[in-house]
Amino acid sequence: MNVDLDCRGLLCPLPVIKLAKALPTVAIGDTVTVLADDPAAATDIPAWCRMRSQDLLSADENRYVIRRVS
Amino acid sequence: MLLSAVDSGWADPVRLHHEGRTARLLLDNARAVLADAVGVRPDELFLTTSGTAAIHAGLTAVTAARRRVGTAVVHSAVEHSAVLHTAGDAGVEVGVDMVGRVDLDVFGEAVRAPGVAVAALQSANHEVGTRQPIEAAAEVCGDVPLFVDAAASIGHDAVPTGWSVLTASAHKWGGPAGVGLLAVRKGTRIAPTWPMDEREDGLSPGFPDIPNTLAAAAALQTRLAEAAELNKNHHAWIDELRQRVAAGIPDVEVVGDPEDRLPHVLTFSCLYVDGEALVTALDAKGFSVSSGSACTSSTLRPSHVLAAMGVLTHGNVRISLGRTTTYDEIDRFCTVLPGIVRRIRAEVGM
Numbered sequence: 001m002n003v004d005l006d007c008r009g010l011l012c013p014l015p016v017i018k019l020a021k022a023l024p025t026v027a028i029g030d031t032v033t034v035l036a037d038d039p040a041a042a043t044d045i046p047a048w049c050r051m052r053s054q055d056l057l058s059a060d061e062n063r064y065v066i067r068r069v070s
Numbered sequence: 071m072l073l074s075a076v077d078s079g080w081a082d083p084v085r086l087h088h089e090g091r092t093a094r095l096l097l098d099n100a101r102a103v104l105a106d107a108v109g110v111r112p113d114e115l116f117l118t119t120s121g122t123a124a125i126h127a128g129l130t131a132v133t134a135a136r137r138r139v140g141t142a143v144v145h146s147a148v149e150h151s152a153v154l155h156t157a158g159d160a161g162v163e164v165g166v167d168m169v170g171r172v173d174l175d176v177f178g179e180a181v182r183a184p185g186v187a188v189a190a191l192q193s194a195n196h197e198v199g200t201r202q203p204i205e206a207a208a209e210v211c212g213d214v215p216l217f218v219d220a221a222a223s224i225g226h227d228a229v230p231t232g233w234s235v236l237t238a239s240a241h242k243w244g245g246p247a248g249v250g251l252l253a254v255r256k257g258t259r260i261a262p263t264w265p266m267d268e269r270e271d272g273l274s275p276g277f278p279d280i281p282n283t284l285a286a287a288a289a290l291q292t293r294l295a296e297a298a299e300l301n302k303n304h305h306a307w308i309d310e311l312r313q314r315v316a317a318g319i320p321d322v323e324v325v326g327d328p329e330d331r332l333p334h335v336l337t338f339s340c341l342y343v344d345g346e347a348l349v350t351a352l353d354a355k356g357f358s359v360s361s362g363s364a365c366t367s368s369t370l371r372p373s374h375v376l377a378a379m380g381v382l383t384h385g386n387v388r389i390s391l392g393r394t395t396t397y398d399e400i401d402r403f404c405t406v407l408p409g410i411v412r413r414i415r416a417e418v419g420m
Contacts, residue, residue: 017419017420038370039371040363040372043376
């Protein structure tokens with residue numbers, strides 16, 4: 001299962017905050033797809049995944065797929 | 071110092087009248103002091119109108135002199151924006167690790183590629199404090215000139231060796247704005263690509279600011295006389311800040327090399343915190359800090375240094391200690407910061 005999170009137009013840290021709130025709502029193994037066009041998201045979403053030990057499956061143009069692992 | 075220099079050093083140092091000769095004497099004295107501090111001969115040191123102007127002129131002139139070999143400018147991804155702007159489309163970027171340091175093997179490989187005019191590597195990073203391995207980089211550069219932007223470290227750290235060109239900025243050691251240093255080792259070919267006049271061998275056109283140059287030299291002498299004690303204190307205080315910030319606040323990323331670094335600079339990022347709100351709250355408590363967060367920049371882009379390191383860019387705070395900073399201020403900062411971060415996080419439900 002996947003939950004989409006449209007953060008286009010939002011500036012950091014808002015996309016990361018929304019991701020942090022959304023990820024616990026999906027089951028372990030499921031994914032959240034974040035759409036974010038703030039340039040800071042390109043660094044901050046991967047950094048959040050590293051700090052929180054969650055899986056960043058892909059980071060394409062403005063589209064980030066994160067799998068909950070814990 | 072500055073005021074008396076305005077009275078006695080106002081004249082044009084290239085003129086032969088009495089006032090001109092006095093101005094020339096003051097300029098020569100200032101140049102001798104500044105050259106000694108960066109480890110070059112006075113005739114290897116050129117004075118510019120800022121550290122940025124020194125980078126623009128120095129890097130451009132060295133690159134142009136090597137045009138028969140090539141035009142590429144190899145540089146680390148965390149150089150000052152003045153280096154990145156000068157390199158422009160000719161830039162070949164070498165990435166850094168998570169503490170902000172280049173991999174020498176990768177750097178060397180990029181420098182040895184065909185068509186490289188010059189290699190640029192900062193002495194230490196101006197945002198995160200991490201030192202770069204300048205002496206080792208100079209060895210891997212071989213015949214390719216090494217350009218070192220030392221603005222962050224002159225006055226705060228030992229001057230590296232092995233470079234062909236080095237730049238610095240007086241305001242970074244407590245001197246006035248508007249004085250930059252451009253040191254060019256004998257034997258390094260330079261070719262200015264702009265209209266040249268008789269000043270500073272054509273590297274910095276226009277009437278020189280002798281009073282401010284004297285003030286810059288006096289400030290550097292003062293800073294170096296205090297350096298042993300100041301740098302020891304600053305190094306220890308940044309150590310303490312690193313530990314107390316990390317221990318006192320959950321989800322904070324303290325970045326940069328904890329040991330091999332400048333003594334006086336620290337950067338950290340707080341998860342879920344708006345950088346602008348953090349800087350404003352700290353300002354209200356009497357702390358003037360900088361930030362690499364996108365929301366604090368006019369371009370709304372995060373610091374290219376933090377992005378290159380792959381570390382968190384929002385909620386970012388950059389601290390620089392000065393000669394008047396006291397331990398009490400360090401202690402008070404560590405005391406008030408956790409509450410500020412907690413309040414900003416609570417406002418967004420985190």
